[in-house]
């Protein structure tokens with residue numbers, strides 16, 4: 001019969017497949033790599049089921065040639081003497097690509113890699129560049145912290161959940177051209193002070209927090225379901241030309257910011273805070289803003305506030321400046337405000353809703369605005385962000401510090 005004729009060869013084939021897949025199977029226990037010999041033994045495994053772990057005491061270069069797919073994770077934790085890691089045939093890692101504490105790693109060669117469950121890299125101080133010829137276009141999460149990378153060339157994601165890039169002190173460029181949507185938290189902080197962030201096609205995001213950068217370009221951003229926060233940046237200008245709505249919106253301690261504009265913004269679904277942006281003289285870049293569902297809290301040294309479309313502020317209203325803006329312009333909004341209404345122009349010590357100074361020159365000791373008083377105060381003020389900011393962003397600060 002036709003069936004029996006095929007049974008024997010099928011069984012034979014199955015048993016050799018079993019023998020091969022044993023060596024290629026890290027699903028019940030991760031495959032351990034201690035040296036290049038162990039890595040070479042995987043060269044006939046086009047697919048590795050489960051996880052591969054590079055042992056801590058491994059030394060020198062490791063090359064996983066031949067492996068095309070890892071269904072689980074690729075992990076190297078504390079392998080301080082691994083100098084290079086290569087896998088030129090590897091196209092996908094199903095779960096986590098985790099590298100931590102590879103302090104002498106200088107090269108990462110993954111020429112075919114396009115898809116990773118999540119990227120989780122930390123403490124790779126000597127890794128300056130990625131050799132990812134094809135580019136990783138798919139990852140659910142990315143976290144890169146404390147590496148020597150100067151840019152993210154090789155990361156070509158078009159979609160991601162959390163995107164966390166922090167404490168990479170040489171990173172001066174983040175340009176992810178294809179990125180269109182971030183469905184989790186995009187957090188950038190404490191990288192090189194010269195960092196320029198360019199996300200030309202980012203259309204939607206949940207939460208965005210950016211600290212310590214010298215420029216941000218997000219011209220396509222249309223909608224944020226969560227908050228947008230910009231803290232401690234050095235840019236003179238910030239605009240989100242296409243942004244129509246966002247959750248909480250906060251600008252704090254951007255000392256050189258002089259031009260802030262969101263010409264299409266109509267709604268802030270949360271609180272709107274502007275504080276300690278000492279160079280911001282005019283708040284005129286929100287010509288279409290109609291509604292703030294939380295509190296509005298603007299403090300600083302501005303001379304002009306123009307919010308011609310504003311109809312409703314559902315939380316409290318606090319606006320205080322050393323400058324002589326016109327409080328009379330907000331008489332009509334008063335009746336919509338459910339919380340406390342405070343407006344003070346030409347006041348010596350602008351104070352935020354929670355009582356902290358709204359300018360970096362504001363100190364309890366008096367009205368001095370000499371540059372030395374200014375810098376001393378700004379050092380102190382770093383620890384006392386506005387309450388709203390603490391509540392919303394406190395967890396992120398914790399994670400960062």
Ligand SMILES: *[C@@H]1O[C@H](CO)[C@@H](O)[C@H](O)[C@H]1NC(C)=O
Nearest residue numbers: 056057058059078079080081
């Ligand atoms: C790395 O190499 C140095 C020098 O040979 C050795 O002292 C150290 O224990 C090694 N580190 C690890 C994690 O194996």
Ligand SMILES: *[C@@H]1O[C@H](CO)[C@@H](O)[C@H](O)[C@H]1NC(C)=O
Nearest residue numbers: 180181182183203204205222
């Ligand atoms: C981004 O992704 C979320 C969740 O998948 C989706 O609801 C939203 O429409 C997307 N936004 C854009 C601009 O693609």
Ligand SMILES: *[C@@H]1O[C@H](CO)[C@@H](O)[C@H](O)[C@H]1NC(C)=O
Nearest residue numbers: 200201218219220221241242
């Ligand atoms: C901004 O939005 C308009 C209208 O939706 C669109 O035509 C334009 O391409 C967008 N600009 C960018 C840079 O995405």
Ligand SMILES: *[C@@H]1O[C@H](CO)[C@@H](O)[C@H](O)[C@H]1NC(C)=O
Nearest residue numbers: 184185207226227247248392
């Ligand atoms: C995003 O921001 C909202 C507040 O606007 C907060 O409740 C939420 O936890 C944040 N999500 C993430 C992933 O940080």
Ligand SMILES: *[C@@H]1O[C@H](CO)[C@@H](O)[C@H](O)[C@H]1NC(C)=O
Nearest residue numbers: 190211212231232233253382
């Ligand atoms: C980075 O930004 C934070 C604000 O979130 C600020 O407190 C800190 O001083 C900044 N760091 C540097 C080096 O500018």
Ligand SMILES: *[C@@H]1O[C@H](CO)[C@@H](O)[C@H](O)[C@H]1NC(C)=O
Nearest residue numbers: 237238239241259260261285
């Ligand atoms: C402020 O920035 C906006 C958007 O980039 C620009 O159109 C405007 O001319 C700038 N204003 C000044 C005074 O530089």
Ligand SMILES: *[C@@H]1O[C@H](CO)[C@@H](O)[C@H](O)[C@H]1NC(C)=O
Nearest residue numbers: 323324325326327328345346
């Ligand atoms: C503040 O502006 C008002 C009119 O806008 C003007 O009458 C007043 O003199 C100004 N005060 C100062 C101190 O410049």
